[in-house]
Amino acid sequence: MRPLRLFIALLLAAACAVALPVPAQAADVGIPGPSFAADGVRTPTADKAQSKLWFQDGSWWGLLWSESAHATTIHRLDPATQTWQATGTMVDGRLTARGDALWDAAAGKLYVVSGTTVRSEWNSPPSQQAVASGSAELHRFRYDALAKTYSEDAGFPLTLHRGSTESITVAKDSLGKLWVTYTVVSSDNSNRVYVNHSTTSDTSWGTPFVMPTTNAQVHYDDISAVTSFQGDKIGIMWSNQRPGQKKFYFAIHQDGQPDTSWQTEVAYGGGRNCTGGCANDHLNLRQLASDGSGRLFAAIKTANRKVGQTLVALLVRDAQGNWSSAEFGAVEDLHTRPMVMIDEEHSQVWMFAVAPEEGGTIYYKKAPLDSIAFPPGVGTPIISSSVDTDINDPTSTKQNVNSQTGLVVLASSRANARYWHAYIDLAK
Numbered sequence: 001m002r003p004l005r006l007f008i009a010l011l012l013a014a015a016c017a018v019a020l021p022v023p024a025q026a027a028d029v030g031i032p033g034p035s036f037a038a039d040g041v042r043t044p045t046a047d048k049a050q051s052k053l054w055f056q057d058g059s060w061w062g063l064l065w066s067e068s069a070h071a072t073t074i075h076r077l078d079p080a081t082q083t084w085q086a087t088g089t090m091v092d093g094r095l096t097a098r099g100d101a102l103w104d105a106a107a108g109k110l111y112v113v114s115g116t117t118v119r120s121e122w123n124s125p126p127s128q129q130a131v132a133s134g135s136a137e138l139h140r141f142r143y144d145a146l147a148k149t150y151s152e153d154a155g156f157p158l159t160l161h162r163g164s165t166e167s168i169t170v171a172k173d174s175l176g177k178l179w180v181t182y183t184v185v186s187s188d189n190s191n192r193v194y195v196n197h198s199t200t201s202d203t204s205w206g207t208p209f210v211m212p213t214t215n216a217q218v219h220y221d222d223i224s225a226v227t228s229f230q231g232d233k234i235g236i237m238w239s240n241q242r243p244g245q246k247k248f249y250f251a252i253h254q255d256g257q258p259d260t261s262w263q264t265e266v267a268y269g270g271g272r273n274c275t276g277g278c279a280n281d282h283l284n285l286r287q288l289a290s291d292g293s294g295r296l297f298a299a300i301k302t303a304n305r306k307v308g309q310t311l312v313a314l315l316v317r318d319a320q321g322n323w324s325s326a327e328f329g330a331v332e333d334l335h336t337r338p339m340v341m342i343d344e345e346h347s348q349v350w351m352f353a354v355a356p357e358e359g360g361t362i363y364y365k366k367a368p369l370d371s372i373a374f375p376p377g378v379g380t381p382i383i384s385s386s387v388d389t390d391i392n393d394p395t396s397t398k399q400n401v402n403s404q405t406g407l408v409v410l411a412s413s414r415a416n417a418r419y420w421h422a423y424i425d426l427a428k
Contacts, residue, residue, distance in 0.1 A: 030362070030383035030391075031082050033419030034075075036065040036412070041095055044072070045393040045412040045419070047117065047167040048282050048337050049225035052395040054103035054110070055405045057145060060397075062410060063091055063099045063112065064419060072099060072114070074141070074150050077408065082423060089150045091139055099139075100169045102398055110141040110150060111202075113160065113170040113180055125220040131185050134164030138178070140202055155203045160196060166281070167223045173255045174232045178202060181211075181226040181236050183218055192216055193224045193238045195259075206259070213264045215240055215249050221281045227398075229287035230294030230319075237267060237298055239279045246270070246279050248300055250317070265323070267315055268300060273325040274310070277303035282312075284339045288369070288400065293319035295369075299328070299338035299351055307331050312338045312353050314372060326372045328365060329353060333378050335363075339394050339409075342369070343426055345402035350424075352382065352394045352409060359390030362411050362422070382422045388413035391420055403427035 036044055044065045045052055052063045060077040066086050071093035075084040091099060092114040099114035116134030137157040141150040160180060161168070168182040178198040185191050193216040196208040210216055211224075216238075224238035234253045240246070247269030251262045269278030282301035287294065296317040304311055312328040312335040328351050329335040335353040342349055347369045352362055355378050363379030383391055394411045401407045407424040 027381075028385055029381050030385070030420045030422045032385070032388075033084050033410075033421055034064060035067060035418045037417035038067040039065070039070055039095060041065050041417070042414055043393055043412065044098070045395045045410055047098055047223070047393075048339075049167045049169050049223055049284055050098060050100040050395065051398045052099065052101060053397045053408055053410055054101050055397055055399055055401070056103050056105070056110075056143065057148070059148070060405075060408045063101055064410075072097065076148065077421075082421075084419065084421075087149050089141065089152070092137065094134075096134070096164070098167075102170050102172065104172055107176075108143060109153075110143065111170055111172070111178065112139040112141070113137070113168050114139060114157075115161065115168040115182065116164040118164045118166060118185070125185060128185075131164050135159050136161040136165065136168050136180075136182065138170070138180075138202075158203060158205070160205065161194075161208065166221075167225070169225045171226045171228045171234060173228050173234050175255050177255075179226050179228075179234050181224040181238075183222055183224055183238070185220045191218050191220045191222070193218060193222075193236070195226075195236060197259075209259060211236065211238075211251060212260050212262055213249070213251060215245065215247075215264065218242060218245075222279075223281045223283065225283055225285050227285045227287050227296070229289070229296050231289055233294075235285075235296060237283055237285060239281050239283060239300075241279050241281065241303065246277060246303065248279055248283065248298070248315070265321060267298065267317065267323050268302075268313070268325060272323060273313075273315070274302065276309075277305060279303060282337060286340050286342050286398070286400070288342055288344065290344050290400070291369075295319070297340050297342065297349065299340040299353075301336060301338055304331055311335055314338075314340060314349070314351055314374075316372065326367070326374060328374050329355075329378065330376070335378070337393060339396065341396055341407060342400040343402060343407070344400045346426065350407065353379070354392050354394065359392035359414065360384070362391060362394050362409060382409060382424070383411050383420045385413070385420065388416045388418065388420065390415050401426060
């Protein structure tokens with residue numbers, strides 16, 4: 001995360017005394033939601049790689065902070081009123097804990113990995129005290145269809161990692177193993193991408209290990225994300241902003257193979273779709289298995305600095321392992337925190353991002369899955385407020401969507417400490 005807006009403004013001022021135009025604030029759009037002001041919570045819809053929502057049993061559900069419970073609890077979105085209703089099921093009471101939700105329809109289980117977070121800037125690493133004081137937990141919930149409530153299973157939560165991270169995500173492979181990934185900040189600056197997985201059951205886990213590739217040493221501001229794809233593989237993507245790297249990497253593990261067996265690819269950078277400042281700590285993954293090719297999609301942000309260069313892009317990996325990219329926004333659009341969603345039924349890809357970088361409006365663009373090209377400019381506003389002018393951190397579900405589910409995007413305002421969301425009817 002770098003102060004791009006200030007950097008560009010200073011650069012242009014020095015060159016020609018012209019300030020970079022900031023995207024105008026859109027008119028009010030979207031739906032205001034619950035407040036999280038009372039307990040001092042900040043950025044509850046972060047982080048970039050995580051998913052706070054899921055669709056199940058005809059409803060959208062989410063991980064939202066409850067002021068009455070003083071904790072992150074499971075909420076249900078009432079479709080008629082478009083209001084979030086607290087169910088009373090507690091997930092995590094820690095103020096800085098941020099969760100990644102995975103609904104497993106086959107097992108009938110909701111998994112949430114919830115870790116305390118540390119926020120880092122490019123030139124300001126988090127303190128070792130802040131890193132050491134936290135932890136990441138795994139929760140597993142069962143669903144009661146009659147009561148429309150969730151209850152935590154016995155034996156949970158489990159502590160998966162001692163220490164805070166900037167982001168932690170979870171996926172499940174075809175053999176039923178759960179996988180998590182996160183980056184660890186070390187005092188000697190030997191920051192690494194870590195991986196772990198369950199073994200004989202959801203409550204039995206191995207020892208966390210560093211991704212076995214020479215590119216797994218990263219900057220303290222980098223993040224990683226995990227997904228299952230192509231029916232029998234686990235994929236882990238991470239940013240690497242270290243000098244001499246400046247790339248997004250992707251590593252593939254065949255289900256059932258040893259922990260040391262990974263195929264590593266450059267997804268973006270080093271001349272592959274980008275040359276120069278190609279990596280930033282923003283990435284968001286989705287996979288598409290229904291087309292038979294198992295395509296993978298990654299919304300990423302670059303570290304480019306010159307007007308006209310790509311700042312935010314959508315990467316696509318095909319069945320042969322070829323990576324392509326489509327520009328979502330240029331440097332002058334000031335986008336940040338991109339997110340990608342897939343409408344399988346209508347073969348559409350939706351992409352969302354915030355502008356300007358410190359928060360403001362959530363914009364979207366969409367394109368056909370088989371011919372991805374986005375129009376220039378900031379996009380169409382989907383969440384914006386004349387009162388909450390710093391809306392940020394869009395999040396949704398890991399699941400692909402269709403006309404039955406619709407599409408919900410959740411975001412939050414830091415200054416006025418409340419949620420916002422938008423519902424898109426995909427049946428129209």
